[in-house]
Amino acid sequence: xxxxKRDQRTKHSLVKTRSFRQExxxxxxxxxxxxxxxxxxxEVEYFKKVIETMAAGSLRCVAIAYCPFNWEIFLTxxxxxxxxxxxxxxxxxxxIIGLKDPCRRDVKDAVRLCIKAGVKVRMVTGDNxxxxxxxxxECGILKSDADAKExxxxxxxxxxxxxxxxxxxxxxxxxxxxxxxxNDKLLLVQALRKNGHVVAVTGHGTNxxxxxxxxxxxxxxxxxGTQVAKESSDIVILDDNFASVVKVVxxxxxxxxxxxxxxxxxxxxxxxxxxxxxxxxxxxxxVPLNAVQLLWVNVIMDTLGALALATExxxxxxxxxxxxxxxxxxxxxxxxxxxxxxxxxxxxxxxxLHFDGKRILHLENESQEYALKMKNTLIFNAFxxxxxxxxxxxxxxxxxxxxxxxxxxxxxxxxxxxxxxxQVIIIMFFGKFTTxxxxxxxxxxxxxxxxxxxxxxxxxxxxxxxxxxxxSEYFTTICNSCKPSRLRNIGSSSENEGN
Numbered sequence: 001x002x003x004x005k006r007d008q009r010t011k012h013s014l015v016k017t018r019s020f021r022q023e024x025x026x027x028x029x030x031x032x033x034x035x036x037x038x039x040x041x042x043e044v045e046y047f048k049k050v051i052e053t054m055a056a057g058s059l060r061c062v063a064i065a066y067c068p069f070n071w072e073i074f075l076t077x078x079x080x081x082x083x084x085x086x087x088x089x090x091x092x093x094x095x096i097i098g099l100k101d102p103c104r105r106d107v108k109d110a111v112r113l114c115i116k117a118g119v120k121v122r123m124v125t126g127d128n129x130x131x132x133x134x135x136x137x138e139c140g141i142l143k144s145d146a147d148a149k150e151x152x153x154x155x156x157x158x159x160x161x162x163x164x165x166x167x168x169x170x171x172x173x174x175x176x177x178x179x180x181x182x183n184d185k186l187l188l189v190q191a192l193r194k195n196g197h198v199v200a201v202t203g204h205g206t207n208x209x210x211x212x213x214x215x216x217x218x219x220x221x222x223x224x225g226t227q228v229a230k231e232s233s234d235i236v237i238l239d240d241n242f243a244s245v246v247k248v249v250x251x252x253x254x255x256x257x258x259x260x261x262x263x264x265x266x267x268x269x270x271x272x273x274x275x276x277x278x279x280x281x282x283x284x285x286x287v288p289l290n291a292v293q294l295l296w297v298n299v300i301m302d303t304l305g306a307l308a309l310a311t312e313x314x315x316x317x318x319x320x321x322x323x324x325x326x327x328x329x330x331x332x333x334x335x336x337x338x339x340x341x342x343x344x345x346x347x348x349x350x351x352x353l354h355f356d357g358k359r360i361l362h363l364e365n366e367s368q369e370y371a372l373k374m375k376n377t378l379i380f381n382a383f384x385x386x387x388x389x390x391x392x393x394x395x396x397x398x399x400x401x402x403x404x405x406x407x408x409x410x411x412x413x414x415x416x417x418x419x420x421x422x423q424v425i426i427i428m429f430f431g432k433f434t435t436x437x438x439x440x441x442x443x444x445x446x447x448x449x450x451x452x453x454x455x456x457x458x459x460x461x462x463x464x465x466x467x468x469x470x471x472s473e474y475f476t477t478i479c480n481s482c483k484p485s486r487l488r489n490i491g492s493s494s495e496n497e498g499n
Contacts (some may be wrong), residue, residue: 018026050096051128058134059098060127065091073188103139110243111140116317117249121494122175124185129155129178147175152483156180159189182207189214198326201246202237204229219245246319254314256324257397261309264335265394269301269387271339272346276383280354287374288354288379292434296426300419307413315405333466334397341461342393342454346386349450352380361443377427377436382447384423388416389451393458400459403408 012351051061067087112122121141126220133153136142142152150158159177162170171191177184185201187250189211204221209232212218216234221240230236237244267310273294277287289297357375358364364373395412396402406412431437439447 047093047096052130054096054098055128055130056134057098058102058131058138059100060131062097062099064094064097066094067091070222103135104241104243106241106243107139110246112320114245114249115140117246117321118323119249120175122177122188124156124177124180124188126156126180127178129153131174132178141175152176156184157297157344160184164191164329168194171195182210185211186214192398196326198323200245200248202242203233204240208232217248219248250314250318253321253324254312257318258310258312260313260330260332260335260397261394262306263331264339264397265305265309265387265391266302267331268339268342268346268390268394269305271343272350272383273297273384275343275347275352276354276379279351288350288376289383290376290435293380293436296434297384300384300422303416304388304419305391308391308412311411312395312409313405317399329470332397333468333470337464337466338393338397338458338461341457342390345454347455350383353379353382360383373435373437374407374439377431377439378433378443378447380436380442381423381427381439382450385447385451386454387451388419388423389454390458391416393454400462402458403457 027420051228052063059118067090075142114121117263123136123141125135127135133148135485136153137145137148142148147153151170152175154170154174154177156177156179159167159170159180166421167187168191171188172195174188177188182205185203186210189199189201192213193216199215200217200219201208202216202219202221203209203212205223206226206228208220209228212220212232214231217235219235219237220229222230222236222238223240225233225236225240235248237248273289276296277289281287353360353375358371361371361375361378362370363374392402393405394403395406426434427436428438
């Protein structure tokens with residue numbers, strides 16, 4: 001069939017369809033002309049209500065229409081086709097279709113978990129405001145129709161028309177933004193960041209790239225996402241599932257919590273070792289831990305111990321915590337409390353062994369060299385065993401049950417067991433290298449008891465309340481109070497100028 005015959009068949013089909021639609025819907029012609037008949041106004045309002053009803057049912061509406069064309073003046077040359085524009089007036093309405101884009105089954109649970117974790121989910125979409133409202137109610141972003149009011153529910157045009165000051169005031173309250181452009185999403189991200197929020201943005205299109213780049217955390221979709229969006233983001237979600245955002249939050253908090261565990265554990269080791277060596281060196285010129293022993297402590301504690309705590313998997317209680325602010329200190333008051341309790345206990349016990357160990361161990365009748373080696377070996381062994389027990393305490397900074405979930409982390413158990421075996425080998429067989437002597441089973445039991453006491457001590461210490469004000473602020477206040485009054489006045493005046 002040649003082109004001419006195909007065009008004639010298409011013309012016949014269009015005319016027939018138009019005739020059918022006009023017989024059934026005589027007023028279904030939506031015209032851009034101002035001369036529309038008065039009888040058509042009621043029908044136009046009817047279709048508008050149909051569209052609103054579909055939008056309220058979370059349906060995306062698409063209108064299908066055609067324009068009658070005079071085939072006698074059909075464009076044939078390339079030059080005419082290049083300058084030809086699609087007519088926008090005198091369209092004949094054929095149908096209005098409502099497309100359902102249902103939420104995934106796990107989206108509602110994911111939104112609920114985010115809200116539980118203190119993460120506010122905001123939906124910014126180009127859909128009709130009523131469609132956006134219905135979807136938000138379906139997935140739990142809006143709890144009820146009472147919440148679907150401005151400024152919780154807002155159009156992008158309205159938000160765009162606000163001044164910068166007004167946008168900063170409204171941004172915190174917005175939950176759903178409909179009929180929005182990519183620039184509206186960018187303005188919302190900028191307003192939230194200026195208000196001090198940590199903002200994460202999801203997107204897949206090229207137009208989402210500015211917002212993904214501006215956000216603190218950009219999350220691009222791996223399947224539907226464009227290359228520009230992926231390059232502008234920090235994380236790529238491979239399955240394009242919003243529920244993966246919960247996993248991101250979960251693992252992010254787990255990494256942060258594990259870093260805090262490592263810091264508390266290593267600070268306890270370093271503070272204890274420092275005091276145990278410095279105090280005897282200043283008082284008597286003798287140090288209980290020599291260079292080789294300190295090197296071994298650093299190897300097993302800073303390497304193996306950190307590895308054991310860094311591999312702690314995320315737990316459900318992480319989602320019950322409030323989000324960490326931008327200016328929150330990495331070392332919290334709870335960590336300082338735990339650190340000081342454990343360090344003070346270890347320092348006290350080991351210094352007592354250092355200064356009065358000969359009498360406690362009944363070594364008065366032994367030679368001076370043997371008594372000194374025996375005492376220092378016990379201090380070294382008790383110190384290492386105490387760190388092994390304290391490693392369990394570092395797993396749970398606030399909870400009483402430090403053994404919760406430990407069986408699931410086989411790497412942690414393996415590292416602890418490996419450390420214990422190495423410590424036994426060093427004490428029993430490498431005495432010449434570490435300047436130690438073999439310990440009897442009684443002294444091994446003493447070392448274990450010294451380390452074991454750290455568990456109930458940690459539980460009792462967690463009952464001690466701590467201030468919500470960071471310790472660093474107390475130190476800053478003390479330092480400022482020690483400054484001369486002239487310098488304090490200069491500092492306060494500069495702060496006022498900055499405000």
